[in-house]
Amino acid sequence: MKYAVVASLGALSMLWPIAVAAQEGEVLPSGDSILWTPEQQVIGFRAIEKIKPVHVVRRGTNVHPLPKAAHQISPRWISRGQAMDVDRYMRERRTSGVIVLRDGEVVLERYGLGRKETDGWISMSVAKSVTSTLIGAAIKDGYIKSLDAPVSDYIHELKASAYEVVSIRQLLTMSSGVKWNEDYVDRNSDVNLHYNAISESGVNPIVSYMRRLPRADEPGTKFVYNTGETDLVGLLLTRAVGKSMAEYLSEKIWRPYGMESDAVWQVDPSGQEYGGCCISATLRDYARIGQFILDGGEAGGVQVLPPGWVQDATSVHMKFAPNAAGKTHNGRRIGYGYFWWIYDNGYAGSGIFGQNIFVYPKDKVVIAINSAWPKPTDSEYSEARDAFAEASRAAAVAER
Template identity: 55%
Template sequence: MMLKMKLAMAAMTAALLPAAALAQETPPPIGASVLMWSPDQQKDGYKAMEKLAAHKVVARGAKVFPLPAGKTIDPKVSIGGKEMSVEAYMAAYRVSGLLVIKDGKVILERYGLERGPNDRWTSFSVAKSMTSTLVGAAIQDGYIKSLNDPVTTYIPELKGGGYDGVTVGQLITMTSGVKWNEDYTDLNSDVAKVGLSVIEPGVNPVVSYMRRLPRDVTPGTKFNYSTGETDLVGVLVSNAVRKPLAQYLSEKIWAPFGMEQDAIWVEDVAGHERGGCCMSMTLRDYGRIGMFILGGGKAGGKQVVPASWTKEATASHIPVDPAHPEAGGYGYFWWVNPKAKSYEALGIFGQSITTFPQDKLVIAINSAWPAADTPELNAARDSLTAAIRTAAVK
């Protein structure tokens, strides 16, 4: 199920950019589909999205949140009964960046694929977790009254359709109950068609599409991964705060927390940041996102989100698949693993921020996997994070 979800997200990401020939082995032009990039195109393109796609800048501030060096670790990863070093793992699984922060100190930092510490790397769906965090900031600032507010309060164009009666909280846990087909192999699926063009002047193209969808089940009763709804949350936040997402993120987190470089946030065809995809930032700033959430959502000495927000956001609110409890649960655009006592922000092709809060451990990984997502690739990453955890808590 998770494979289908993430691949569908990839399909929508690719749909943002019209198809084009991919014969060259250099970063493709803006018209290329990211799903079809060659390994060399991934390596170069993932760290140069600001040159390939329309975007807004998330500005950094004057200060940088320190990440001092700690005692280094040298974990050994066991995959398929064979043990390998971190260097061997990174080469085998095309990892461009691996950062481990324990108790606020960097205990492992490695780069690959010709990437360095100052190079940004695209997030894919890791951006979702930032979008839901901005919902928390908007609640703290009074722009959004409550998660129990109707979605239509902030996106009135949705009135009269399947989103009537759906709350903000149900939207950020993907339990809206609105019918949605996430099959990326079906050209007639919702994910293949949503937001590709401006069909109603003055109305965001995602909103135009989503407001035509019917109700499927009672809101709040079933998890259904909906890529369109993550972009819808981005529209909701910007409508509520009356600012672009990139500007609000800069003001609330990026600048006051102390991110080391500007980030960029890719836009949709209407010029609105994608709530569900495609920020680019340095590896250490991925790690700082983990630190911000782990620290309870404070930046510059101020509480950015409600005091209970980060704990609630990273707790399971709905099982991903009731028939398979091992699949874990879902929070506010965070994947929750109760067995490992961890939570994760995940993106296709191997992007992740994994946090073990009890161990005060944050692991940020950027990759250029040969496939958007497979059980084998996910299992290998889980083996890596487990090995790192074992080495870090000795």
């Protein structure tokens, strides 16, 4: 595969594909990944840097070890009346990789869908949790003074819009009050249209779209999942730190914590990384992200995040109301933190088509899952994923 270098940002490069084959006999998919067939997903999800423009997140010279535990787990559980094990789950739920860490050691690691250990896989919205973590780093570094500052202090183009009085904290908790439709299969929804916005002169194309949206509720009063706002947070971060998100991620986490491989981060037509999507990394490095958070945000002996940041970011800021069956509209999730989904025994970064990093702080367990679900979101698949994660957590704890 050959590439043309379009631009350079220090040690980073934006790469555009100029060839068409991923591997021998494979043809790269094109167009909107929401519309890819299952066969195209398997190719495209592990080769996004060959399809879309990206920035590279450079690794360092040291690698954070993930030793294999002496005793490996083999969880078994019942899901919807069916006896399940890891092989059956991965086969039926189109899973390309699962890894479970306990006390920083690997107790389970499997791959599927033709994926190898060295292959990256797209994060989808797991990137949101990385973005919020970088906001924490920017506060520690003094680039951002307060989460209560208006987002328009950093993105001036949002003045005189519904976002003018919305705070950074309200963006991080999906409670801006701005009207939004996150329906992935509706081609006219906001989440689809904002990616294809026509830029005004000198204005980021996503900002151009977002600043035209009307207000629906008072800021801070209602949770509405909004990918466009996570992209705004990404732009805010870039402007605050004066570096690309990929460069800052490399500087604060990827190099000092010891990620094993370079990652890539997809960019919009202006060259800005999407704060809400599309990092591609190896399964083991996704697990290391979870372990970094579990470790309290320390990398290379340096505290990257402010004291108390992890606890605050992974606490319930927007609570989900349960129904008569004791479940919320988001299944086992009880609320939302700073771009983290909160469970009763942990928290998770989650993305469409089955991408996840689960962290269970009391159990010292991290689980990373990559998948290629047939639909962006699916309640049955989500329930099965949660059951697998819980069974794996329980098995990891039982082996201690």
